[in-house]
Amino acid sequence: MAKIPSQLLKGTLEGALLMIIGRGETYGYALQETLAELGFGQVPEGTIYPLLLKMQRNKQIEAVRHPSASGPDRKYYHLTATGEASIAEFLPSWRQLVGAMAQLEGDKGNE
């Protein structure tokens, strides 16, 4: 699978992370793996962490420490009501963008 340019990812990654966290409590490395499985490619942790901290600061997600399945305590993130509202705000914009791009692509195909 081709690597998505980071500039293209930048605007959507926050929404994607919120949606993944919204599926259920998760942690940093699991988020990275899920992004890869979904087709976002290998997004560096160095890109994910500043976003997680920003989302925590904006109270979109909360972090709690508890034992992991594999052993010691680790930091898990879960979505807050503010985070849910952010997803609700993000999705229409995203759909509009996808629609616009699809239309542009269709127009190009019809030329």
Next chain:
Amino acid sequence: MSRELTKPMQAKLAGIHGVDHVYAETLVRYLLSFSSKDPREVATTIEAILDDMIDAQQAGQRLPDNFGEDPQAAADEIIAELPNRSRAQWLDYLWPLINLSLVGATLDAFWRRPPAWHLADLTTFALFLLIWVVGAVVRGGGFNQLKRKTTLRLGVWLLLYFGGFVGLAAVVTRLDHQVIGASVLLIFWGAMTVVSLVAYLWRRSLRFYWPVLWGLMTITAAVGPSLPTGSWLALLAVNAGWLVWTAIQATDN
């Protein structure tokens, strides 16, 4: 809170091997070097990153592939998102500097005959300030120090340091060679015992060894000379030992 690697950090770092260990430790030390950030938030973020790095290594990934090829840029973004130190946390950070400077300057004054305060006593304060402030920046220098942000940060700290030193010197010059009564110094040390004890009771992170040190200094100076020589020397030895131990504990940050 200490800005050295905590035990959980050391334990997690021990789980990362080879070249990746150097990568991880450099990143951790760089993140720890930002003294203006909330140390608890910095520590929990570092521990979470290390947990993920251990997972990545166990999955067979190289850390530069997992975390990023430009870790300093990522670390700068992480630091930008972390909250600043609170006022109480600044007090935690500066309390050892204040105490050690006052101990150094007044001890020096006390042993002069007659007790006097010299401009040279300012060097004690200047030395500790240099270790505290500039040392923090230098410790984070595992990454390319010539990067503009790091160089700028070091430059600002050095400017503040020399500016502060010159400013303080200008004020203190007027007080140079002031003869201070031994009784005044004793009262000051006694007052510092009370102040540091109240500070410790208010906030445990301000440490109990400060009131013990100030108390020992007060007792030694007050009753020491009237004791038999052996007891006087023993008391001095205890005092010196406690001072050295306290200085080691306090500078471990």
